[in-house]
Amino acid sequence: MPYRVLVLEGDSEQRVWLSDWLAKEFVVDSCGLAREALEKAKQGKPDLLVLAVDVPDMPGMSFLAVLRDTDYGHGLPVIAVAPERTEEGVLRAFDLGVEDYLVRPFDPRELVARCRTVLRRRYERGEYLGAPLSIAGVEIDPGQRRCQARGKRVTLRPREFALLEILMRKAGRVLTRPYLLETVWGMSSTADTRAVDVMVSRLRKALGPEAGKLVETVSKLGYCFREPET
Amino acid sequence: MPYRVLVLEGDSEQRVWLSDWLAKEFVVDSCGLAREALEKAKQGKPDLLVLAVDVPDMPGMSFLAVLRDTDYGHGLPVIAVAPERTEEGVLRAFDLGVEDYLVRPFDPRELVARCRTVLRRRYERGEYLGAPLSIAGVEIDPGQRRCQARGKRVTLRPREFALLEILMRKAGRVLTRPYLLETVWGMSSTADTRAVDVMVSRLRKALGPEAGKLVETVSKLGYCFREPET
DNA sequence: CAGGGATGTAACCGATTTGTAACCCAGCGC
DNA sequence: GCGCTGGGTTACAAATCGGTTACATCCCTG
Numbered sequence: 095m096p097y098r099v100l101v102l103e104g105d106s107e108q109r110v111w112l113s114d115w116l117a118k119e120f121v122v123d124s125c126g127l128a129r130e131a132l133e134k135a136k137q138g139k140p141d142l143l144v145l146a147v148d149v150p151d152m153p154g155m156s157f158l159a160v161l162r163d164t165d166y167g168h169g170l171p172v173i174a175v176a177p178e179r180t181e182e183g184v185l186r187a188f189d190l191g192v193e194d195y196l197v198r199p200f201d202p203r204e205l206v207a208r209c210r211t212v213l214r215r216r217y218e219r220g221e222y223l224g225a226p227l228s229i230a231g232v233e234i235d236p237g238q239r240r241c242q243a244r245g246k247r248v249t250l251r252p253r254e255f256a257l258l259e260i261l262m263r264k265a266g267r268v269l270t271r272p273y274l275l276e277t278v279w280g281m282s283s284t285a286d287t288r289a290v291d292v293m294v295s296r297l298r299k300a301l302g303p304e305a306g307k308l309v310e311t312v313s314k315l316g317y318c319f320r321e322p323e324t
Numbered sequence: 325m326p327y328r329v330l331v332l333e334g335d336s337e338q339r340v341w342l343s344d345w346l347a348k349e350f351v352v353d354s355c356g357l358a359r360e361a362l363e364k365a366k367q368g369k370p371d372l373l374v375l376a377v378d379v380p381d382m383p384g385m386s387f388l389a390v391l392r393d394t395d396y397g398h399g400l401p402v403i404a405v406a407p408e409r410t411e412e413g414v415l416r417a418f419d420l421g422v423e424d425y426l427v428r429p430f431d432p433r434e435l436v437a438r439c440r441t442v443l444r445r446r447y448e449r450g451e452y453l454g455a456p457l458s459i460a461g462v463e464i465d466p467g468q469r470r471c472q473a474r475g476k477r478v479t480l481r482p483r484e485f486a487l488l489e490i491l492m493r494k495a496g497r498v499l500t501r502p503y504l505l506e507t508v509w510g511m512s513s514t515a516d517t518r519a520v521d522v523m524v525s526r527l528r529k530a531l532g533p534e535a536g537k538l539v540e541t542v543s544k545l546g547y548c549f550r551e552p553e554t
Numbered sequence: 555c556a557g558g559g560a561t562g563t564a565a566c567c568g569a570t571t572t573g574t575a576a577c578c579c580a581g582c583g584c
Numbered sequence: 585g586c587g588c589t590g591g592g593t594t595a596c597a598a599a600t601c602g603g604t605t606a607c608a609t610c611c612c613t614g
Contacts, residue, residue: 098455098467110392118423121455121467138456138465251560268469288602289562295603296561311602312469313570314482323477481571518591519573525592526572541591543581 095273096121097213100140102131102157103175104149112144112175115202116209128152128160136166139266142213143172144205145192147183155183158190169225171216173208175200229265230321232305234258243305253278254297257290261309261319270316290317327351327443330370332361332387333405334379342374342405345432346439358382362391365400369497372443373402374435375422377413385413388420401442403435457492460552462535464489473535483508484527487520491539491549500546520547 099116101124103109113124123138125131128151135143143161147154154174161167173194174187187195193212196205226235233242236259241248250258256278261269271287278293279285294317298306310320329346331354333339343354353368355361358379365373377385388402401423406413409427417425423442426435456465463472466489471478480488486508491499501517508523509515524547528536540548 107393114392117455123456139468253561267467285562288564291602292562292604295605298603313601315469318469483572515573518575521591522573522593525594529593543590 095270097141098123098138099142099144099209100124100131100134100138101144102128102149103146108146115206116144119206120209128157131157132161132164135161135170136164140170141217142209143170144209145172145174147174147176155186155190158192162190171212173212227262229262229319230308232262232301232308234262243301248300250297250300253293254300257293257297261317265319265321268312268315268318274316327371328353328368329372329374329439330354330361330364330368331374332358332379333376338376345436346374349436350439358387361387362394365391366394370400372439373400374439375402375404377404377406385416385420388422392420403438403442454489454493459492459495459549460538462492462531462538464492473531478530480527480530483523484530487523487527491547495549495551498542498545498548504546
């Protein structure tokens with residue numbers, strides 16, 4: 095399941111160039127304005143943001159500060175691309191939690207490689223698992239294996255919990271059964287893909303009729319934790 | 325429906341040789357001048373460009389830069405063929421986003437194989453996970469299985485979605501019924517070609533009267549998602 | 555080794571999706 | 585006008601998909 099990368103870069107030529115390179119390996123969406131990027135970050139659920147610090151409508155670093163203030167931008171890893179290296183800039187960037195920092199001119203393959211690294215570190219070593227998370231009235235705290243739905247305590251069995259956690263961490267995205275099998279059950283699992291259905295059924299029941307609806311079935315594809323329409 | 329490959333090669337003997345080999349597997353168009361190639365790339369909507377870097381009227385790499393500047397040239401994958409390997413040339417080529425790089429002399433079957441690889445990677449990667457796409461007010465995000473037409477949410481059934489996605493990805497090009505059957509329904513499908521008509525009908529209905537019009541019937545040929553006037 | 559919880563599997567059944575056939579209209583050549 | 589072809593639309597039936605339950609396992613713990 096390819097990762098989704100969002101590119102924010104004011105210069106359209108550069109934007110196309112970056113996007114083309116990243117598209118060789120990731121699913122890429124791009125835009126040239128900070129406010130578009132906020133919108134797309136919210137709508138598109140990217141896994142990573144590549145941010146040029148010189149964007150027309152807002153300084154890159156201010157943008158980052160704004161992004162960090164939003165709930166969806168909180169956990170989003172960012173790689174910054176700056177026109178030059180300044181002590182202050184680098185410091186500021188790392189302060190705001192960027193994962194990596196590239197200075198122009200750079201080898202595009204290096205960018206792709208760094209994206210790969212950040213994504214792997216973030217999502218494949220399970221490092222992002224563990225932080226408490228709250229979406230649409232459902233809260234989980236993996237550290238304590240606790241879950242609440244609309245304020246009420248819900249007890250989940252281990253597999254139900256792991257399933258819910260993945261669904262919530264990738265909220266809005268459709269996760270296929272094979273993907274869920276691989277991530278929740280582990281690659282060595284021999285379980286049938288129907289096992290996922292059964293577990294989803296149990297999870298829904300445990301969450302109750304209301305919160306259970308958030309776990310949406312996407313016909314012929316898989317499942318998705320979806321917030322209600324706004 | 326076979327892939328369409330455009331060959332740009334200055335030397336006419338070489339051009340014929342390349343084209344003949346590629347024609348065993350693809351639909352090939354070829355030309356010997358950069359400006360012809362730009363024209364053909366625009367008109368013919370090829371899926372892949374095989375580019376000899378030594379073209380009479382323009383250095384291959386400059387050509388590539390120009391091509392990347394055009395709207396139809398961004399997404400077009402390119403395989404470069406160079407007379408010799410120079411560090412600088414290779415780097416420059418990859419900078420401009422070529423997918424692959426071959427140095428003469430080479431085995432023509434290798435070229436065909438690489439074309440196949442690039443095309444597969446580019447067009448046949450995961451079925452439902454492509455990047456978001458927005459044309460003429462219709463937006464789809466395969467990763468989230470969402471579709472909007474003129475700002476309004478549209479719910480599509482799996483086949484309808486897959487059909488719309490192909491039509492949009494190849495917007496402006498006429499797709500035949502057999503092609504759609506093969507790509508959307510899958511090779512093993514036994515469905516009748518009329519099934520496509522019915523699905524198109526359902527898709528149009530779902531998109532609504534206005535957006536539905538974008539899916540055009542091309543008599544005796546097939547269907548086409550009309551892109552905005554250029 | 556018994557008991558209990560967790561979870562995979564199989565079976566059943568209702569819901570959804572989709573192919574087919576039938577009917578209709580429009581365009582066209584005679 | 586008539587017959588023919590191509591395509592839109594609809595209704596219906598078949599196939600597929602997915603929810604749920606019951607039951608068999610497996611793995612603990614005691």
